[in-house]
Amino acid sequence: xxxxxxxxxxxxxxxxxxxxxxxxxxxxxxxxxxxxxxxxxxxxxxxxxxxxxxxxxxxxxxxxxxxxxxxxxxxxxxxxxxxxxxxxxxxxxxxxxxxxxxxxxxxxxxxxxxxxxxxxxxxxxxxxxxxxxxxxxxxxxxxxxxxxxxxxxxxxxxxxxxxxxxxxxx
Numbered sequence: 001x002x003x004x005x006x007x008x009x010x011x012x013x014x015x016x017x018x019x020x021x022x023x024x025x026x027x028x029x030x031x032x033x034x035x036x037x038x039x040x041x042x043x044x045x046x047x048x049x050x051x052x053x054x055x056x057x058x059x060x061x062x063x064x065x066x067x068x069x070x071x072x073x074x075x076x077x078x079x080x081x082x083x084x085x086x087x088x089x090x091x092x093x094x095x096x097x098x099x100x101x102x103x104x105x106x107x108x109x110x111x112x113x114x115x116x117x118x119x120x121x122x123x124x125x126x127x128x129x130x131x132x133x134x135x136x137x138x139x140x141x142x143x144x145x146x147x148x149x150x151x152x153x154x155x156x157x158x159x160x161x162x163x164x165x166x167x168x169x170x
Contacts, residue, residue, distance in 0.1 A: 036147025
């Protein structure tokens with residue numbers, strides 16, 4: 001399964017998209033992935049403070065990292081859980097690579113121009129006579145951030161694949 005297929009699955013699992021046409025979801029997935037590629041190629045490395053702590057694993061939720069107030073927090077317990085999952089599946093993912101991807105993912109969310117992404121996606125939320133209201137495609141920014149993280153971190157397995165495996169309860 002490639003990143004387009006995984007991105008379509010992510011979009012399909014989003015409540016606003018469950019009844020959308022497969023071709024539409026595939027177009028949006030391709031656009032979001034290409035947007036992440038462009039962002040990764042254009043972005044300069046940013047020296048952002050990174051702190052590590054536990055507390056990312058709670059009941060029914062795993063938070064790998066978060067960006068707040070100019071600092072990325074990486075959750076060691078979540079990195080350990082994701083690393084174990086990857087090892088069980090035979091995927092070449094080290095804790096360091098996962099940490100680097102998590103930081104890159106958070107930086108991507110900080111850098112993504114959601115208005116530009118929505119323009120490219122071309123989703124119409126409503127029409128008013130000859131005017132249209134551009135809509136937001138829920139999940140597209142997450143797909144772009146996953147692709148950015150993959151490209152910038154060099155992690156051996158797609159972050160979309162890791163997220164999919166995690167969502168399946170692994």
